[in-house]
Amino acid sequence: MPVLECKGLSKSYGSKRALDGIDLRVESGRIVGLLGPNGSGKTTLIKLANGLLTPTQGRILINGLEPGVETKRAVSYLPERTCLPDWMSARDLMGFYGDFYADFDKRAAEDMLSRLGVDLRARMKSLSKGSREKVQLIMVMARRARLYLLDEPIGGVDPAARDYILNTIISNYNPEASVIISTHLISDVEKVLDDVIFINQGKIILAAPADELREQQGKSVDEIFREVFRC
Amino acid sequence: MLGKLIKHELRATAHTMLPVLGIMLLVSALANLGARLMNGREVPAVVTVLFTLVVILFVTGLFAIGLVTVLLMVQRFRGNLLRDEGYIMHTLPVSVHAHIWSKVIVSTLWYALTGVTVVLSVMLAAMDIDFIRSLGKMLGEFAKLMSKDIKNVEILTELLALLVLGGLTASLSFDAALSIGHSFANRKMLLSVCVFVGMIILSQLTTVGLFNLFDWIGVNVELDAYNITGFMGTWRFACGVTALLMTFYGAICYGVTAFFMKRRLNLE
Numbered sequence: 001m002p003v004l005e006c007k008g009l010s011k012s013y014g015s016k017r018a019l020d021g022i023d024l025r026v027e028s029g030r031i032v033g034l035l036g037p038n039g040s041g042k043t044t045l046i047k048l049a050n051g052l053l054t055p056t057q058g059r060i061l062i063n064g065l066e067p068g069v070e071t072k073r074a075v076s077y078l079p080e081r082t083c084l085p086d087w088m089s090a091r092d093l094m095g096f097y098g099d100f101y102a103d104f105d106k107r108a109a110e111d112m113l114s115r116l117g118v119d120l121r122a123r124m125k126s127l128s129k130g131s132r133e134k135v136q137l138i139m140v141m142a143r144r145a146r147l148y149l150l151d152e153p154i155g156g157v158d159p160a161a162r163d164y165i166l167n168t169i170i171s172n173y174n175p176e177a178s179v180i181i182s183t184h185l186i187s188d189v190e191k192v193l194d195d196v197i198f199i200n201q202g203k204i205i206l207a208a209p210a211d212e213l214r215e216q217q218g219k220s221v222d223e224i225f226r227e228v229f230r231c
Numbered sequence: 232m233l234g235k236l237i238k239h240e241l242r243a244t245a246h247t248m249l250p251v252l253g254i255m256l257l258v259s260a261l262a263n264l265g266a267r268l269m270n271g272r273e274v275p276a277v278v279t280v281l282f283t284l285v286v287i288l289f290v291t292g293l294f295a296i297g298l299v300t301v302l303l304m305v306q307r308f309r310g311n312l313l314r315d316e317g318y319i320m321h322t323l324p325v326s327v328h329a330h331i332w333s334k335v336i337v338s339t340l341w342y343a344l345t346g347v348t349v350v351l352s353v354m355l356a357a358m359d360i361d362f363i364r365s366l367g368k369m370l371g372e373f374a375k376l377m378s379k380d381i382k383n384v385e386i387l388t389e390l391l392a393l394l395v396l397g398g399l400t401a402s403l404s405f406d407a408a409l410s411i412g413h414s415f416a417n418r419k420m421l422l423s424v425c426v427f428v429g430m431i432i433l434s435q436l437t438t439v440g441l442f443n444l445f446d447w448i449g450v451n452v453e454l455d456a457y458n459i460t461g462f463m464g465t466w467r468f469a470c471g472v473t474a475l476l477m478t479f480y481g482a483i484c485y486g487v488t489a490f491f492m493k494r495r496l497n498l499e
Binding site: 053069072073085099101 | 232235238239243246311315316317318319321322323324325326493494496498
């Protein structure tokens with residue numbers, strides 16, 4: 001059974017169609033790049049998978065189930081923006097995640113936080129924006145989830161931070177799970193991807209294993225992306 | 232999961248509410264202290280000015296604290312479920328119903344604690360030996376009144392139950408207005424306020440319309456109830472009708488909030 005499956009999935013905001021009849025299957029154990037320019041529908045797809053939006057048409061299934069309480073137990077989601085409560089400390093956050101997610105690995109979180117040098121008692125508002133982003137990523141990756149949905153995890157961060165984020169993802173995700181990374185910064189993530197999905201104007205225009213694509217076209221995924229999305 | 236949500240909600244709200252209530256009690260104690268210091272004594276002008284400020288703060292606080300609590304609860308619901316933090320909250324393995332109940336229960340608890348704080352503040356500001364003596368006497372008389380007739384206990388219980396129901400309904404109406412207002416793309420808070428005003432007008436019109444309808448068909452609800460059942464019956468009738476109307480209004484608000492959070496969630 002695919003971890004994520006879309007069947008004729010569409011989403012409209014008023015008259016604007018953000019997703020247009022998407023069919024998609026993501027199998028277990030894959031790292032998938034959801035690649036597309038800004039406004040292509042990446043975030044909408046991820047929000048639909050999280051149950052933050054409801055489809056206008058079609059279906060989206062996580063482990064064969066429509067998004068709901070059950071699927072939320074299996075999905076670990078990194079939103080596009082940092083949204084940790086300001087008044088909470090890293091220790092509070094671990095308590096919070098541990099309370100709600102049975103698969104939250106507190107020891108792994110503590111380990112990652114100590115490597116990052118975050119004081120467990122420091123409140124989020126006292127941390128820099130970059131540190132808050134990393135703490136949020138740590139909370140997400142410390143779960144032993146079935147599906148990780150990471151929305152623009154490396155958007156707007158410096159190259160060193162990008163390396164840290166990608167290393168954190170690669171060294172902490174549950175190997176039996178799938179990871180979907182939405183981004184338009186292809187060159188940075190290309191090396192870790194098993195599969196790529198190109199999305200534009202709400203439609204999937206290409207979905208293939210990254211190695212196969214590189215072999216067929218004799219180019220990197222980044223070069224193919226630039227060709228496909230040339231303005 | 233509801234228990235866990237309530238636990239975290241209490242922690243998050245206590246973070247802002249405890250200082251607010253604590254400051255109110257502190258100002259009351261200062262007002263009391265100032266009154267004792269100045270009682271028939273010559274004090275420097277600066278002390279008089281400070282005391283006047285404390286009294287102004289105390290009186291303003293008494294009137295404003297209820298509004299502050301409501302605003303803080305509204306802000307909490309909005310910030311936690313309808314803005315950025317909503318990305319975390321709505322992806323927890325928890326139903327929308329549990330989210331609504333946790334917010335409503337905790338808000339009602341803080342409304343009740345605010346009421347208790349207001350009473351305590353007044354008592355604290357007025358407290359002296361005579362007051363403590365008369366308080367003991369008043370409590371004794373109250374206990375006597377309650378034990379004299381079981382009906383008095385019933386009236387008090389029903390009144391408290393109505394207050395709790397009122398707190399729950401008020402919370403639900405704020406949440407419904409916010410959920411509707413925040414489903415729009417822009418001017419979310421302004422639209423929430425407009426929706427809330429619209430809801431109040433509509434509920435008032437409906438209530439007045441219902442009573443007019445009874446009048447029109449020849450039933451004078453209050454008078455008939457009194458003539459048939461006497462004071463206790465009328466009290467029960469009034470409580471029952473009020474509770475029924477509040478429950479009905481609260482249920483509609485609950486349904487609206489759940490629908491908009493499930494189907495029309497529009498996080499920024």
